[in-house]
Amino acid sequence: xxxxxxxxxxxxxxxxxxxxxxxLKDLLRIPSVxxxxxxxxxxxxxxxxxxxxxxxxxxxNVEVIPTQGHPLVYADWLHAAGKPTxxxxxxxxxxxxxxxxxWKSPPFIDDDAYAVKPEEQAVKKNWTSPAERDNNIxxxxxxxxxxxxxxxxxxxxxxxxSNGGKLPVNVRVLFEGEEEVGGESIEEYVKKNANTGKLKxxxxxxxxxxxxxxxxxxxxxxxxxLVYTEIEAQGAKVDLHSGVYGGAAPNAIFxxxxxxxxxxxxxxxxxxxxxxxxxQKPTDDELKAWERLPFNEEEYRKAEVGSDxxxxxxxxxxxxxxxxxxxxxxxxxxxxxxxxxxKTVIPARASAKVSMRLVPNQDADDIFKKYSDYVKKITPxxxxxxxxxxxxxxxxxxxTDNPYARAAVEAMHExxxxxxxxxxxxxxxxxxxxxxxxLKVPSIMMGxxxxxxxxxxxxxxxxxxxxxxxxxxxxxxxxxxGGE
Amino acid sequence: xxxxxxxxxxxxxxxxxxxxxxxLKDLLRIPSVxxxxxxxxxxxxxxxxxxxxxxxxxxxNVEVIPTQGHPLVYADWLHAAGKPTxxxxxxxxxxxxxxxxxWKSPPFIDDDAYAVKPEEQAVKKNWTSPAERDNNIxxxxxxxxxxxxxxxxxxxxxxxxSNGGKLPVNVRVLFEGEEEVGGESIEEYVKKNANTGKLKxxxxxxxxxxxxxxxxxxxxxxxxxLVYTEIEAQGAKVDLHSGVYGGAAPNAIFxxxxxxxxxxxxxxxxxxxxxxxxxQKPTDDELKAWERLPFNEEEYRKAEVGSDxxxxxxxxxxxxxxxxxxxxxxxxxxxxxxxxxxKTVIPARASAKVSMRLVPNQDADDIFKKYSDYVKKITPxxxxxxxxxxxxxxxxxxxTDNPYARAAVEAMHExxxxxxxxxxxxxxxxxxxxxxxxLKVPSIMMGxxxxxxxxxxxxxxxxxxxxxxxxxxxxxxxxxxGGE
Numbered sequence: 001x002x003x004x005x006x007x008x009x010x011x012x013x014x015x016x017x018x019x020x021x022x023x024l025k026d027l028l029r030i031p032s033v034x035x036x037x038x039x040x041x042x043x044x045x046x047x048x049x050x051x052x053x054x055x056x057x058x059x060x061n062v063e064v065i066p067t068q069g070h071p072l073v074y075a076d077w078l079h080a081a082g083k084p085t086x087x088x089x090x091x092x093x094x095x096x097x098x099x100x101x102x103w104k105s106p107p108f109i110d111d112d113a114y115a116v117k118p119e120e121q122a123v124k125k126n127w128t129s130p131a132e133r134d135n136n137i138x139x140x141x142x143x144x145x146x147x148x149x150x151x152x153x154x155x156x157x158x159x160x161x162s163n164g165g166k167l168p169v170n171v172r173v174l175f176e177g178e179e180e181v182g183g184e185s186i187e188e189y190v191k192k193n194a195n196t197g198k199l200k201x202x203x204x205x206x207x208x209x210x211x212x213x214x215x216x217x218x219x220x221x222x223x224x225x226l227v228y229t230e231i232e233a234q235g236a237k238v239d240l241h242s243g244v245y246g247g248a249a250p251n252a253i254f255x256x257x258x259x260x261x262x263x264x265x266x267x268x269x270x271x272x273x274x275x276x277x278x279x280q281k282p283t284d285d286e287l288k289a290w291e292r293l294p295f296n297e298e299e300y301r302k303a304e305v306g307s308d309x310x311x312x313x314x315x316x317x318x319x320x321x322x323x324x325x326x327x328x329x330x331x332x333x334x335x336x337x338x339x340x341x342x343k344t345v346i347p348a349r350a351s352a353k354v355s356m357r358l359v360p361n362q363d364a365d366d367i368f369k370k371y372s373d374y375v376k377k378i379t380p381x382x383x384x385x386x387x388x389x390x391x392x393x394x395x396x397x398x399x400t401d402n403p404y405a406r407a408a409v410e411a412m413h414e415x416x417x418x419x420x421x422x423x424x425x426x427x428x429x430x431x432x433x434x435x436x437x438x439l440k441v442p443s444i445m446m447g448x449x450x451x452x453x454x455x456x457x458x459x460x461x462x463x464x465x466x467x468x469x470x471x472x473x474x475x476x477x478x479x480x481x482g483g484e
Numbered sequence: 485x486x487x488x489x490x491x492x493x494x495x496x497x498x499x500x501x502x503x504x505x506x507x508l509k510d511l512l513r514i515p516s517v518x519x520x521x522x523x524x525x526x527x528x529x530x531x532x533x534x535x536x537x538x539x540x541x542x543x544x545n546v547e548v549i550p551t552q553g554h555p556l557v558y559a560d561w562l563h564a565a566g567k568p569t570x571x572x573x574x575x576x577x578x579x580x581x582x583x584x585x586x587w588k589s590p591p592f593i594d595d596d597a598y599a600v601k602p603e604e605q606a607v608k609k610n611w612t613s614p615a616e617r618d619n620n621i622x623x624x625x626x627x628x629x630x631x632x633x634x635x636x637x638x639x640x641x642x643x644x645x646s647n648g649g650k651l652p653v654n655v656r657v658l659f660e661g662e663e664e665v666g667g668e669s670i671e672e673y674v675k676k677n678a679n680t681g682k683l684k685x686x687x688x689x690x691x692x693x694x695x696x697x698x699x700x701x702x703x704x705x706x707x708x709x710l711v712y713t714e715i716e717a718q719g720a721k722v723d724l725h726s727g728v729y730g731g732a733a734p735n736a737i738f739x740x741x742x743x744x745x746x747x748x749x750x751x752x753x754x755x756x757x758x759x760x761x762x763x764q765k766p767t768d769d770e771l772k773a774w775e776r777l778p779f780n781e782e783e784y785r786k787a788e789v790g791s792d793x794x795x796x797x798x799x800x801x802x803x804x805x806x807x808x809x810x811x812x813x814x815x816x817x818x819x820x821x822x823x824x825x826x827k828t829v830i831p832a833r834a835s836a837k838v839s840m841r842l843v844p845n846q847d848a849d850d851i852f853k854k855y856s857d858y859v860k861k862i863t864p865x866x867x868x869x870x871x872x873x874x875x876x877x878x879x880x881x882x883x884t885d886n887p888y889a890r891a892a893v894e895a896m897h898e899x900x901x902x903x904x905x906x907x908x909x910x911x912x913x914x915x916x917x918x919x920x921x922x923l924k925v926p927s928i929m930m931g932x933x934x935x936x937x938x939x940x941x942x943x944x945x946x947x948x949x950x951x952x953x954x955x956x957x958x959x960x961x962x963x964x965x966g967g968e
Contacts, residue, residue, distance in 0.1 A: 035825030096827055102722060118602055181826055224727060228826045237790025238586060241940040242813045243708060243911025246841050247752065247796045247805035249789045253814045253836075254748075260738075261745035266864055268731065305733045306721025309866045312731045321731035329726045330737045331829050336816035337837060341519030342665060342712045342874035343580055344839060344911075345815050345940050352737075353821060355828060357730050380750055382793045390826035427727025427828075456725040456829050 008162040009475045013154065017468055023053075024150045024467070025131070027092070028139040031108045034070055034093035034181045043070040043177040046092040046146075050175060051075070053153055058160035059173065067185035070177030077160075078170045083482050084404070085170035087201035087441065089431060090149035090208060091179035094141035095456045102458035104129040107140040135464050142462035143449040148207040149175060151448065151467060155474035168482025172201055176431070179208070182228070182391025183430055190431070194438040203404040204435045205477075207470065209447025212423050213294050214463075217412035217473075219405060220445035222323065222424030223432055225358030225395035227368050230388040231256065231375060232351045239336070240346040250382030252350040253335040259385065260352055262378045263328055268312040268321075270328045270356070272367075272374045280361035282324045282424075290319045293421060304452055323424035326367075328356045353390075357426060364392040393430030398442050404481065408444045411476035415469050427455075446473065492646040493959045497638065501952055505621070507537075508634045508951070511576070512615075512623040515592045518554055518577035518665045527554040527661040530576040530630075534659060535559070537637055542644035543657065551669035554661030561644075562654045567966050568888070569654035571685035571925065573915060574633035574692060575663035578625035579940045586942035589613040591624040619948050626946035627933040632691040633659060635932065635951060639958035652966025656685055660915070663692070666712070666875025667914055674915070678922040687888040688919045689961075691954065693931025696907050697778050698947075701896035701957075703889060704929035706766075706807065706908030707916055709842030709879035711852050714872040715740065715859060716835045723820070726828040734866030736834040737819040743869065744836055746862045747812055752796040752805075754812045754840070756851075756858045764845035766808045766908075774803050777905060788936055807908035810851075811841045837874075841910060848876040877914030882926050888965065892928045895960035899953050911939075930957065 013020070032046040033039040047064050051073050055062045059075035070093060078085065097107035101123035109131045111124060131138050137147070152173075159167050176186040193199045209220040235250035264270045282290075297318055301310050312321040321327070335350025337343035356367060372387050379385045399405075400422065409420040425445075432443045448470035454460045497504070516530040517523040531548050535557050539546045543559035554577060562569065581591035585607035593615045595608060615622050621631070636657075643651050660670040677683045693704040719736035720729075748754045766774075781802055785794050796805040805811070819834025821827035840851060856871050863869045883889075884906065893904040909929075916927045932954035938944045 035827065036823070096821070096823060096825075098821065098823065098827075099723070226727070226828070228828065235791055238938070238943075239583070239941045240789065241911065242811075242815065242839060243710070243841060243909065244935075244939060245789060245806065246811040246813050246910055247809055248784075248794045248802045250791050250793070250795045251813055253817050254744075257741045257745045257814070257817070258750070261741045264738075266742070300732075305724065305729060307719055307734050307866050308868070309734070310732045311734045311866045316731075318732045322729065325731055327726075327730040329730050329735055329828075329830055330741070330820070331726065331827060331831065332820035332822045333737050333741070333834065334818050334822040336814070337580070337582065338816045338818040339520070339580065339582065341580075342837065342839075343519065343582075343815060343940065344710070344712065344813075346813055347815065350817065353826065355726060355826075357727060382791050382795045384792070425727065426730055427725065451728075454722070455728060456827065457723045459722075 009158045009479065010472055012162040013158040013468070013471050013475060020150070020154045020471065021137070021464065021467065024147055025109055025137065027146050027150060028141055029109045032093050032177065033096050034178050035096060040070070043093050047071045047073050047177055050092055050149070050153070054173060057157040058165050065189070067189070069185045072186055072189055073173065073175040075173040076171065077167050080167060080170045080482060083169045084202040085172065085200065087199060087204040087435070088152055088171055088173045089175065089204055089206045090152055091145045091176045092149055093177040093180050094144070094146065095180050097140045099458060101126050103127055104459055105131045105138050109139050136461040137464055138459055138461045140460055142460050143453045144455045144460065145179065145208045147462035147467055148448060148470065151470035152207055152474060154471045155478070158471065158475055159478060168478050168484050172199065174199070186431055187434060190434050190438050199439060201439065201441055203402070203441050204443040206429060206432055206443045206445045207447055208429055209425055209445045210449030210451060210453065211447065211466070212421050214450060215416060215418065217416040217418055217420040218447065219400065219408060219420055219422050220425050220447060221400055221422050222397040223395060223429050224426050225362065225364055225393050226355060226428035227358065227364050227371070227392040228355040228390040229371070230351060230353050230390060231259065232349070232386050232388070233259070234349050234384045235382060236346065236348050239348050242344040242346045245346055249346050251346050252383065253347050255380050255383030256335065256350040256352055258380050259375055259378055260330055260354065263354065267314055268327065270326065272370050274370050275326065275367065278361045278363065279326060279359055289422065293319065293423070295319060322426040324359050326357055326359050326362060328354065330354050357428065358395045360395045360397050362395065364394050368392055393428060394433055396433040396436055398432065398436065398445070402442055404442060404444050407480040408446050408477050410480055412473050414476050415473045446477070493642045493963065494956055496646040497642040497952070497955050497959060504634070504638045504955065505948065505951065508631055509593055509615070509621065511630050511634060512625055513593045516577050516661065517580050518662050519580060524554070527577050531555045531557050531661055534576055534633070534637070538657060541641040542649050549673070551673070553669045556670055556673055557657065557659040559657040560655065561651050564651060564654045564966060567653045568686040569656065569684065570962070571683060571688040571919070572636055572655055572657045573659065573688055573690045574636055575629045575660045576633055577661040577664050578628070578630065579664050581624045583942060585610055587611055588943055589615045589622050593623050620945040621948055622943055622945045624944055626944050627937045628939045628944065629663065629692045631946035631951055632932060632954065635954035636691055636958060638955045639962070642955065642959055643962060652963050652968050656683065658683070670915055671918060674918050674922055683923060685923065685925055687886070687925050688927040690913065690916060690927045690929045691931055692913055693909055693929045694933030694935060694937065695931065695950070696905050698934060699900060699902065701900040701902055701904040702931065703884065703892055703904055703906055704909050704931060705884055705906050706881040707879060707913050708910050709846065709848055709877050710839060710912035711842065711848050711855070711876040712839040712874040713855070714835055714837050714874065715743065716833070716870050716872070717743070718833050718868045719866060720830065720832050723832050724830040726830045729830055733830050735830045736867065737831050739864050739867030740819065740834040740836055742864050743859055743862055744814055744838065747838065751798055752811065754810065756854050758854050759810065759851065762845045762847065763810060763843055773906065777803065777907070779803060806910035808843050810843050810846060812838065814838050841912065842879045844879045844881050846879065848878050852876060877912060878917055880917040880920055882916065882920065882929070886926055888926060888928050891964040892930050892961050894964055896957050898960050899957045930961070
């Protein structure tokens with residue numbers, strides 16, 4: 001390791017901490033909500049901001065690639081002859097900020113950065129706190145994933161600027177703007193370029209996961225898959241008076257409720273026939289390692305979940321249930337009269353968003369078919385159902401027996417002064433599965449989020465020291481791989 | 485019967501048909517939606533329009549009575565010495581017009597009469613038809629109940645104007661603006677004045693029901709009661725990421741769905757313990773009369789309900805189920821992410837509006853208690869529920885062995901040239917029960933709606949010939965009671 005180079009890139013990062021954070025805030029100000037058609041321009045704007053900075057810091061071949069959906073950003077620097085090539089992934093789109101009234105500071109940093117609809121203006125009264133507080137930056141996308149995308153950017157900048165415009169390894173950057181809506185465009189792009197050489201690399205770096213606990217360096221080595229659907233139920237042709245027709249007309253909400261209530265039992269066991277057939281268990285070594293992780297179920301229940309009890313399949317630990325058991329959730333439901341007050345209507349229509357998280361060896365198409373067949377079978381008489389699919393992708397487990405994982409562990413040891421733990425995530429990053437399948441490369445999932453960062457929820461945050469430790473860990477990771 | 489008087493009042497009504505209809509349209513233009521706090525001024529405006537016309541046509545002691553909720557309108561004319569006294573009831577409030585996009589003409593007659601919210605402006609594109617078409621007037625409240633209130637008004641006017649400012653009987657008018665939200669204020673007012681003499685009368689006339697079939701004169705002699713509630717469910721403290729927490733955190737929608745799905749079974753049987761205990765069966769004579777009514781189940785299913793099958797308890801006819809069996813419906817449900825697209829959230833909160841229709845001898849308080857206890861008992865672990873009550877009132881059956889019912893039958897026979905049928909309604913008019921209980925008078929429910937008038941649904945209508953036949957039937961009803 002060249003101590004000069006190290007201290008020079010790390011020093012650069014340390015000297016520019018405040019600017020790096022200010023730049024991140026600017027990126028967070030863009031409401032790049034990929035699921036909202038009205039925000040299409042904002043997702044594009046986020047892509048352009050990232051592309052502009054890639055160009056500025058020293059990347060070549062910077063492209064904002066148009067797609068059927070939101071654009072991709074590509075860039076490369078391939079002049080480290082004989083050194084490995086990294087494919088660096090992160091995403092610049094974010095989840096919706098709703099429910100807006102539960103935020104304590106504006107979800108997009110500034111009060112006016114997000115065009116709150118007229119009827120929602122009242123929610124702003126709760127946004128009385130500053131975005132930066134208690135050493136955290138609060139914003140939608142702070143940790144998922146703009147903050148972690150910007151860690152990569154600023155590690156690249158520190159490496160370029162402290163070493164005469166050179167990186168210690170070859171780097172391809174591929175960032176997307178559709179991660180929160182299924183990532184169709186990147187999937188297509190990777191498939192198309194799997195054999196063109198455009199994405200040729202030795203490994204992928206993915207910064208979209210979290211530390212198992214504060215100050216505990218963590219590599220994520222497994223992800224659940226996801227099948228996300230929407231069930232629409234129709235009963236009578238129009239809404240009917242419940243006095244006149246109650247007792248004779250089918251009720252779309254009841255129909256939908258009957259269906260959804262039969263999807264899993266009180267214990268969280270999914271009732272779709274064959275749902276668990278292909279489930280592959282974790283190895284005994286993995287299970288033993290999980291038992292050694294610092295995890296306090298009572299603390300988790302209180303501080304993170306905030307409920308009276310935890311739920312889920314009996315006989316499995318919380319970690320096992322959330323990382324390695326498939327689950328089914330309903331994310332939203334709506335039907336009938338939902339304004340304040342009372343209306344005695346038998347609703348004609350209702351819909352629910354339902355998803356399943358998959359574990360290794362479950363096939364997403366197979367599960368969707370089993371689910372659709374079952375929904376059809378349990379649809380009560382008088383009700384018609386149709387199922388829309390929003391996204392689907394399988395689970396994956398990554399191999400860690402390679403120089404890239406070893407370099408990541410070494411880099412984080414230097415920065416955190418602690419041994420790395422290997423965890424899985426209950427979430428889904430379909431691109432990791434695809435890198436494995438189409439590009440035949442392992443992914444290094446080096447994430448700096450914290451378990452209480454409120455991903456996908458109000459008051460999402462990123463712990464500012466973790467932002468900086470992430471930059472330094474990535475700097476060292478590349479330097480180690482480059483032999484420095 | 486004084487033929488001169490008859491032909492004179494009826495002639496007056498026939499001479500002013502167009503003006504009567506135009507006036508009704510003006511009343512329909514006022515969006516007096518009683519459940520919507522933003523429409524409070526409109527409900528008041530409707531009250532004032534009615535009061536002004538009562539004054540104009542010849543009533544005395546006209547009052548718009550302020551209440552905790554929406555105002556009542558009172559008026560009287562008590563100079564028919566020795567003749568019976570009628571208490572005439574109708575309501576000038578209406579149901580919400582939502583879903584707005586399913587209307588073919590503006591729900592309040594004119595495009596701009598209803599301040600459609602900015603995000604809903606697009607619904608207006610469907611409002612391409614005129615309000616008056618195929619001899620019907622289409623508007624929210626056309627038949628329920630402004631059109632039927634205006635039948636009374638115009639019968640009074642015709643009687644006053646054709647007979648030197650005199651009515652054939654004594655009349656008290658008591659109209660309300662809270663029928664669609666539980667009618668608390670009129671309940672209190674009637675209770676308070678039960679013994680003051682202010683509401684002293686021999687019978688009540690209620691025009692808020694329908695003809696069993698077109699051209700078939702009908703008296704409604706039974707109503708179901710109603711208990712309308714809202715269940716709110718809470719799981720985790722905030723919305724959580726379904727990847728990270730799926731398998732461990734309680735889901736408020738699932739909790740709510742589990743509860744509601746256990747309220748009744750697939751056959752429509754309500755599962756609340758003791759729910760059917762007090763149910764009183766109709767008499768054998770009544771059941772036999774119902775079997776003779778012209779009712780085509782297949783036609784009803786297709787034209788009115790518009791579903792593949794009819795639902796409800798096996799072993800009971802459609803008429804029995806909707807008139808004389810208690811039922812339970814869910815009117816609205818909402819929770820989690822309901823915008824377009826996908827959001828992988830475990831929702832913290834969800835709520836459902838649930839009501840029960842009651843039949844004679846079921847006590848509303850008792851049923852609410854049984855319901856609340858049951859909901860508490862079936863609330864799954866990890867979920868907290870609270871129940872709000874929107875309204876409650878018992879069912880009632882009215883005695884028809886009195887001169888008022890006989891006069892109604894005779895009046896309708898003259899106008900329709902057919903014998904009257906006695907029916908019940910599955911709906912609820914709590915005030916009828918109260919007239920019986922507090923004022924000890926029978927109610928004559930003489931309604932002119934039609935089964936396909938889309939009560940509480942989009943494209944509510946009133947058949948214009950029925951509006952005029954209603955006016956004439958009421959004129960003759962009062963004349964017969966006055967001995968003319």
